[in-house]
Amino acid sequence: MAKVAIIGGSGHVGTYLVPKLVEAGHAVVNVTRGQSKPYQDNAAWSAVETVTIDREAAEADGSFGAQIADLGADIVIDMICFTPASARHLVEALRDKVQHFIHCGTIWVYGHNTAVPATEDQPLNGFGDYGRQKAEIETYLLNEARRNGFPATVFRPGHIVGPGWVPLNPAGHFDPAVYSTIARGEALTLPNFGLETIHHVHADDLARLVMAIIANHSTAVGEAFNAVSPQAINLRGYAEAMYRWFGHEPNLSYAPYDTWKASQSAENAQATWEHIARSPSHSMVKAQRLLGYAPRWSSLEAVKEAVTALIADGRVSRG
Template identity: 60%
Template sequence: MARIVVIGATGHIGSYLVPRLVRAGHEVAAVTRGASKPYADDPTWAVVERVTLDRDLLEKQGEFGTAIAALKPEIVIDNICFTLASASQLAEALIGKVQHFLHIGTIWTHGFSEVVPTPEDVTKRPFGDYGIQKAAIERYLLDLARRRGFPVTILHPGHIVGEGWSPLNPAGHFDDAAFATLAHGKRLALPNFGMETVHHVHADDIAQLMMLAIANWGASTGEAFHAVSPGAITLRHYAEAMSRWFGHEPNLEFLPWEDWKSRQSAENAESSWGHISRSPNCSIDKGRRLLGHVPRYSSLAAVQQSVSWLIANGKLSI
C-alpha cells in the first residue's frame, strides 16, 4: 500500500475518494486550504492526516511543489489545478520522487462537440479560459510523460454530481429554482428545442476510476480518460424525466435563445450558454477497455440522488 497525498481532499471528488483510499489500505494525507469538512461524512476520515497549505500563497513564493514533495508521497492526486503555471510548478518538483501523479482535468478541453460520443484522442479546440488552460495542462503533462517518463494519469470529469451540492439542472445552469418549477408541476422554459446535451458524472464514479487507474499503473500512466456517466442526456429528456420523477407530466416550453436569455438572470444565462454551446457527449470506452471502468450511476440516477439530498436537507422545497 502507498502513501498518497490528495490535494483538494475535501472537495467534490475528494469527499468520495479519500474514504475509498483508506478502505483500500493506503496512508492518506489530505491537503486543504483550511479546516473544511468533506461533503459526505465517513468514519475513515478519523485516520486521515490533515495538512493545511495555502496553495495560492505558496505558488507565488514558488514553494507549493516543494511543500508537497516534503510530505514524502508515493502517489499525488491533484483535484484543484487550473493553470499551466500551477501544474508545472508541482510536476517539476515531483519528477523522480513519486510513483504516480493523477490530475483532474475536464471534458471542456474538447470545446465544441464534433464526433459523438467524443473519444479522448480527437483534436481539441477548446474555448474559454477554463477549457484552454486545462487543455494546456494536459498537453504539458502528457509531453512530460513522453519525454521524461513522468508517471501521470489525467481524468476528465463531466458535470460533477453528488450529495452535498446542487447539480447542473435541465436548463443548463445551477439555480435550484428550475428543479422547484418541475417539482411543482409548473412550466419550465428551455432554450431552443432542448436538444443540446449535458454529461454528468457522480463524484464517486470519478473516485472509482481513480482507484482503477492506481491499481492499473501500466495501463493508466501517460494516458487521459473521460470520467462521465454511460451516456449524455438532452435538456429536454432531462426535464421530462425529472418532471415524472417529481410525479408530474412534463410541462415545458421552448424558446429561441435570445428570448429565453431575456427571461434569465445574467449569471444563469452565462452558465447555460457555457454548457449548451459545448453540448458534451463523451465516450468512456477507453476507460472500460484499459481499466475495466463501469460507472455505477447514470446521469439521471446521479442527479436524482443529489436532488434527494437537497430535499432531505431543506435546500429544495417541493
Template identity: 55%
Template sequence: MKVIIIGGTGHIGTYLVPRLIKAGHTVVCVSRQQAEPYVNDETWTSVEYVTIDRTKAEENGDFSSRILALKGDVVIDLICFTTESARNLAEALNGKIQHFLHCGSMWVHGYSEQIPTTENQKRNPFGEYGIDKAKIEAYLLAFHKESGFPVTILHPGHITGPGWLPINPAGHLDPEIFIRLAKGEEIVLPNFGMETVHHVHADDVAQAFIKAIENKKNSIGESFHVVSEQALTLRGFAEGVASVFGREAKLKFLPWEEWGKVNNPRNKELTWDHIAHSPCGSIAKAKQLLNYQPKYSSLEAVQEAIEHYFDKLGIQVGPNQEGKYSS
C-alpha cells in the first residue's frame, strides 16, 4: 500500500518509516523540510519526500487537496493540533482512502479518577494541548460514526528514545537531573514523589501504528493508548535511573510551594503539567485488539535516551564491575 506520513521526519517517523518500508509499503513523507532521521537506516533511501509547510498551506486553503493529490491508500497524521485542521483533512479524504491514523495524546484524559486509565473513561482534559487533542478525538470518532470515515487514533505517553530527552524524575526536561543521579548526587522532588509519568519508546509508538494498519478491522473507529507496560512514580523513576548507573538515589522532598521556589519558572511549569496529569494508562485494549507488545519498559526507554545523550556530549560514563554504569 502507499502510505502518506504527515510529519514523518520527527521522532516517531524515525522508527515508523523503516518499519513501513520493511513491511513492503510505499512511503511518502510530507514535511516542511527534508530532515535527517534521529537514527540512520538504509530504508530511508526508498522514501519519497514531499515538501509542504502545513501552516502556510492551511492558510492558503490547499493543504488537504495537496495531500489528496498524493493518492495514498493510508494517511498517517502525526502533527495535527486543532479540530479545524483535522476536519478539513478528514472531509477531503473521506471516501478516498482506506485508512486514516491520527496521533493523539494521553493528555486527552486530563486527570484520572481510576488507574490504570482505560480508553473509555470519562475525559477531563485541561490545558490547551490536552483540550484540543480531546476535541480532535471527539470529532474524528463522531465523523466515523456519521460517515464511516476509517479513522484510528493512537494516544502516546511521554515519547523518548535516542535523540529525544525524556521527562525526568522531577517532571521536567532539565538533563542535569539525570547527570546528578548518575553521579550519586542529591536531587529534590516535589511532594512525596508519588505522582506518575508514563513513557514510551518511539519505536514502540511506531510498532503500534504498524499493528493498527495490519489489524484494520479491529482498529478503525477506535482509540488506543500507546505506552509502556507500567508507569513510574517520580520516586521510583529516580531510584531506577540511579541504579542503572550503579548508584543509590539520594532524594529530598519538598512541598509543592517550597519546591517551586527553588526551581526556575519553566521547570516549575513543566513539572506542574506532568504531575497534575500523572498519566498511568492501560494498554489492555491495544494488546487485545492490535497485538501491541511494547519492547521497552519505561526505564529501558529512558535509559537508551540518556545513554545516547551522554555519548553525544561526551559525558564520561563507563561500565563498572557489575556491568552497569557509573560516572
C-alpha cells in the first residue's frame, strides 16, 4: 500500500475519498489550511495524519512544494490548485519524488462544445479566469506526463453534489430557496426555455473515480477523465422532476434571460449565466473503457439525497 497526501482533503470529495483510501490500507496525510472538518463523520479519519499548511502563504515564500515533498508521499492528490504558477511550483518540487500525481480539474476547461456529450479529446475552449486557468493547468500537467515523465492524471468534476451543501438548483444557481418554492408547489420562473443543461456528480462517485485512477496507475498517467453523472439534465426537466418528487405538478413559467435576471439577486443571476452559458454535457465512456469505472448516482438521485439533508437541516421548507 502507498502513502497518500491529499491537499484539501476535508472538502466535498475528501469527505468520501479519505475514508476509502484508509479502508484500502493506504497511509493518508490530509493537508489542510485550517481545522475544517469533513461533511460526514467516519471512524477512518482517526487514522489520518493532518498537516496544516497555508498554501497561499507557503507559495508566496516558495516553501509549499518543499513542504509537500517532505511528506514523502508516494501519491499526491491536489484538490485545490487554481493557477498555472501553483501547478508548476508543485510539479518542480515533486519531480522524481512521487509515483502518481492526481489533479482535480473541472469540466469548465470547456466553454461550450459543438457535439455532446463531450469527450475528453475535444479541444479545450474554457472562458473566464477559472476555466482558462484550469485548462492551462491541465495542458501543462498532461504535457509534463507525456513528454517529461511526470506521473500526472487529471479528473474533471461536474457540479459536485452531496449531503451537507446546496446543490446546483433548477434555476442554475445555489440558493436553497428555489427548492422551498418547489416543495410548496409555488410558481417558479426559469430563464429562456429551461433547456440549457447542467451536469452534476455525486462526491462519492468522484472518490470512486480517484480510487480507480490509483488502481490503474499505468493506464491513467498522462490522461484526463471526465467526472460526471451518467447523463446531464436540462433546467426544465430538473425542475419538473423536483416538483413531482415533492408531490406537485410542475408550476413553471419562462422568461428571456435578460428579463429573468431582473428578478434575481446579482449573485444568483451571475451564477446562472455562468452555468447556462456553458451548458455542460459530458461523456463517461473513457473512464469505463480505460479504468472499468462507471458512476453509480444519477444527477437526480444525487440531488434528492442532498435536498433531503437540507430539509432535515431546516434549510429547505415545505411550509
